[in-house]
Amino acid sequence: MKGIKNVIDFGSSCYEEQRVYTYIQSRFYRAPEVIMGLRYTCAIDMWSLGCILVELHTGSALFAGEDEFDQLSCIMEVLGMPPEKMWEQSKKRSTFVSSKGYPRYCRLATNPDGTTKMIPGKTRRGKFRCLPESRSLKSALKGCEDPLFINFIRGCLEYDPALRMTPSAALKHSWFRRRLPRPPDSEFYQDSANSVAAAASLVVTAEGATSQREDARAGACLDLYKKSGIKQSSAIRVDQGHRTLSPNTEQEGKFPRE
Numbered sequence: 663m664k665g666i667k668n669v670i671d672f673g674s675s676c677y678e679e680q681r682v683y684t685y686i687q688s689r690f691y692r693a694p695e696v697i698m699g700l701r702y703t704c705a706i707d708m709w710s711l712g713c714i715l716v717e718l719h720t721g722s723a724l725f726a727g728e729d730e731f732d733q734l735s736c737i738m739e740v741l742g743m744p745p746e747k748m749w750e751q752s753k754k755r756s757t758f759v760s761s762k763g764y765p766r767y768c769r770l771a772t773n774p775d776g777t778t779k780m781i782p783g784k785t786r787r788g789k790f791r792c793l794p795e796s797r798s799l800k801s802a803l804k805g806c807e808d809p810l811f812i813n814f815i816r817g818c819l820e821y822d823p824a825l826r827m828t829p830s831a832a833l834k835h836s837w838f839r840r841r842l843p844r845p846p847d848s849e850f851y852q853d854s855a856n857s858v859a860a861a862a863s864l865v866v867t868a869e870g871a872t873s874q875r876e877d878a879r880a881g882a883c884l885d886l887y888k889k890s891g892i893k894q895s896s897a898i899r900v901d902q903g904h905r906t907l908s909p910n911t912e913q914e915g916k917f918p919r920e
Contacts, residue, residue, distance in 0.1 A: 678704055689733050690723045694744055695823055697734050698752040705823035708832070712818025719811070720804045728785050734758055735767040735783075735791045740802050742795035744821050767791050810837035 674686045686696055686706070693709035695702050716724040725740075727733025738744075743765070749755050760766055767783045768791075782792050799816060806812060814837040817827030832838055 689730065690717075690726055692730075692733060693823070694734065694737055694821055695748065697730055697754075698744065698748060698758070699754045700748065700751055703823055705826045705828075708818050708826050708829065711832075712815050715811075715818070716803060716815060719806065720802075724802055728787055728789070731757065732767070732785050732791070735765065735785070738765055738767075738794040739792045739797045740795070740799055741819060741821060748821065765794060768793060808837070810835075810840070814838065 686702070687693065687710060691710040691713045693702065693706035696706055713724050725733060725736040727736045749759065758766060762770075764770065764780050767785075768780045769783050770778045771781045772778050780793060782790050784790055799819075800806060800812060803812065803815070814827075814832070814835050817831070817835070820826040827835070
């Protein structure tokens with residue numbers, strides 16, 4: 663119904679400058695800085711977004727830890743060890759890492775020559791956990807072949823919150839933009855300058871048209887361009903006299919390729 667707004671559970675949400683919770687986010691989607699007891703920001707939501715998108719893609723949770731200790735173990739399996747600067751700020755370091763610097767979920771084994779090596783460990787329920795960074799993100803995505811999606815997820819799952827993809831950057835990402843809905847009155851136009859430029863490459867000019875049908879097609883695409891609201895200088899050059907649309911090569915380098 664018109665006028666009705668649906669609000670989805672905000673849970674333990676709070677203003678960024680008024681953080682009052684130490685236990686926040688459901689475990690499977692909890693950001694590493696929260697697990698490690700560090701100061702957190704809105705960047706934790708981008709981590710959760712990445713986890714949720716993977717689960718929607720694969721049908722199962724990306725990091726399905728049995729408890730908070732195991733949760734970080736699951737993350738390290740795929741992403742490796744957190745940056746040292748994060749450990750230095752964490753009061754929980756000794757909970758997750760030994761004095762020798764290896765993750766506590768792993769075990770040390772002695773080789774015949776006296777050297778030691780790290781071997782996978784088990785959870786409290788008996789599940790094996792592999793060595794840090796021994797499981798690739800692509801395998802965790804169950805063989806996903808979409809490089810843009812993998813890149814988007816990798817940006818969401820950056821350990822360092824300062825380097826993690828922001829919401830504004832996510833909206834500009836090629837994976838996200840290519841999935842924006844198309845206007846209902848067009849099968850060609852998409853909401854990006856590159857897509858309009860690609861559509862323009864299909865147009866023939868009225869001057870060089872060999873039939874009235876091609877002339878009408880050129881005119882229809884020109885009208886579509888005008889309705890799009892995209893500035894002429896962005897990706898398309900318009901020749902009103904010849905009713906021509908063509909890619910603007912001078913501007914081509916200023917737009918991310920999809």
